[in-house]
Amino acid sequence: MALEVHVLGTSSARPAQGRSVSGSIVETPNGMFVVDCGEGFQNRLVTHRSHMKNHAGRRLKVSKISAILLTHGHLDHTWGVLPWMQTMALDGRKDKLWVIGPTTSEVIDALLGSDVEPEVTPSDLVIQYDMWMDLGANSEMLGYDVEWILGDGERWVNMNDGSEVKLPQPLKNVKISAHKTQHTVPSCAWKISTNGKKGKFKRELTQQIPDEIKASLASGNDVEFEGQLLLAKNYRGGSIPGLSVIVSGDTAEQAIDAECDLLIHEATFLQSHSDIANEHLHSTAAGAARTAVECGAKHLALTHYSGRLENHEPSLSEAREIHQSVVALSDGDRLILNDDFSLSHLHKSSEGWEQQD
Template identity: 35%
Template sequence: MFALHILGTSGSRPTATRSVSGNYLMTPHGGLVIDCGEGFQERLVRQDLRLKRSKAGKRAKASKVRAILLTHCHLDHCWGLVPFLHTMDLEGRTEPLTVIAPAAPEGSDSKPDFKDLFDSWREITGDDRGSRMGYEIEWVLIPIEGDSPIDSPIQPFEDLNLTAVPTKHGVISVAWLVSSRNRPERRLMVSGDTSRGVVSFDSESIGGGLDVLIHEATYSSETQDKAEVWGHSTAEDAAQAASAMGARLLGMLHLSSRITDPSVLEEEARRHHIDSFVCEDGDIIEVSWSGEVTISRREGDAWSDLSIG
């Protein structure tokens, strides 16, 4: 039902083995991108080519993307958007695309903000009089006020509900909750960047538990002070959020370049949420119609099942 391709697991800047944020979610009704950091289009192409060569029966095609969701306006989460849009145009895309992002409420002087970025991106890709691309782009801003989850005013998928859940970061930011309308119990969330203590990160506020939570874990508990200063989370914070939201599986990413041993984060997280693991670039997390959750990890051009715990 859901196949989430993790295409970036590094925090703020790329490393030798980890790229910045970007995720591709394949659903029965098309593809969905959640965050689109620098170089996203190249990572997506590589993922799809490797899957094709592996003959695993899975793909990650840009042509299937129907919507792009952005969590916040820091460049490691959105700077790959315009090149990706341009590449889809060069490849002959004609189907419309929806781009959805959180924004400061009207009258706010919050900077930076997606409103300014959207204005600039419209100039590059086309204005309200018609797109310069070979396809139409619908730009949707969701004003964020308070802590309550907000359903997107535009829902591009017939059977999916997209909900923005306000988080705590240095700019307006949200997590994205994706749920099935026909199977309401099939739900996953991608946190974006956030510090601990998000008001709506509990199962009651989000309307039930989660099959999968993808949550940032920039730091270990030894550097909790840095997490607080920079608006990020530790592995322990991520695990506590997973428990509060009733998540069956926690995948952690957005690791600081100073994290050299991811198992330290897994050990910390499992004290609070046993089914926790650190994601690697290329991981695929699948949720079946019946709710079975599986993880596949890439080695070269092949994927194999990953057991955790």
Template identity: 25%
Template structure:
């Protein structure tokens, strides 16, 4: 299995509390780090969780509310002080790029790494792709333009069965073709089925991040079938009316999205500071979607465990 881990750095809502920090996550894919939102406290939590700053090259900002991006200038400054080289790309709305660049021009001149701004729009689109996965941004339903992010692993290669390969004398140069699923033809013309020489590839994992948003059929369709869904659950049933007014979700709404989208696992987060016991949110969500867990700072989830 290739490494595909989700690290929770912050899962609170608008303000920090003694229980939770503002939104921030880090995906670890094959020891490359991808940050999702960057609330205050992000860099401190990275140190606590022993996540290597040098491995961070992409940051995805869902929208321009402070609890999702106020940690960005401090983190970028720290990366400069640490002597980071290469580049780092911030995927963000145009207004955010303008405002943060102005701030960095004043406080962080002569950075040792290249800072790139990749402008996203509140429309569904693939915004990043490499050999391992694709990242799709899709519109959320919030008070200001906001997007969720969906991470989909690309198809993986099959596993070679060493003793079978040796038995049939498969040459070294053909190994990659085997992993891609091709049959092997011996010098004598005998066709050896690929299934006799390899075992199936590991499953492709998918993860979606939805914060902040009210219920939306577009969101349901965007996250359909993912293995893991992080969905904001700012409020409980007691604040359903307030959630609707503020374009947020209750835990029950998050569970409804998970159920309708046919996801495997739901992760709750973005809790209002009014709750001193998050298990009430968990209980309400599990009444609709049993495969639900609570996020908390310092948690690492192995997304391969589906």
């Protein structure tokens, strides 16, 4: 039931200080999502998969990735999409892939038939969609089904045929939802949640009960048997709650209206540069911590550091003054959100991964 996040890039805008640009994989029990896919993503994925095979005893299966979830259209978050999609075609992918991202309400109006011409910024994903189509990012050219979906958080359009659709839910027992954020281009945070599980059925209490009664209790139905009402809840252990993670993308602080167990939030600047953060609608490490408090997050993971930051210790110290459970991510790290809501932070090393306090 655990959720695992594979962090493949922690730099903002461009590679710097040994860090690559944005890209993460969120692994659920039923499959995986890529959240953002900056330039060079496929190279980093190859390296990470090899490291997983050599030091974790397993390899991430690309075929289990069901969707690419884009937080916004800046190229350090999107420019690895098409090369990686073409590589998957060369590798013989057959399963459908969803590519989902935000645009403005005005663009959605136009896509659904409005006569009003929308104002579109150069980094809007609707512009990149047109470019990707010209370069062959469609099902016919790739050889596997691709569903391109753009939305404003409430309405979603299937770009393949122009129809309005509900936000796709590619994985069973896993919910994705988009939450508007505040940046210089249309942007959103992605929340990925697993469904809770029923507690274990207490078979030892049903040894003297007929099979049909036992089956009904196991299905959650109260049953009358030999003059007594048997309550289904008495024959199950405690339920296991679901888990949730939010990945913010680029955003000003305190812009996410959603709750989660783990918040992965950009921390481009330190509080000493809050004026620059505010001007460009980015967050400081302290701002990320304030956002985590507002979201009710049990844990906060910092990422997306400015190139001016040689290391993330100052960011970590700043955020920990506000939130009690904070980690600072590096490229190649893994985060495991466990069933008991504890967080394991595994820091990449040449010998595998080391547990961080």
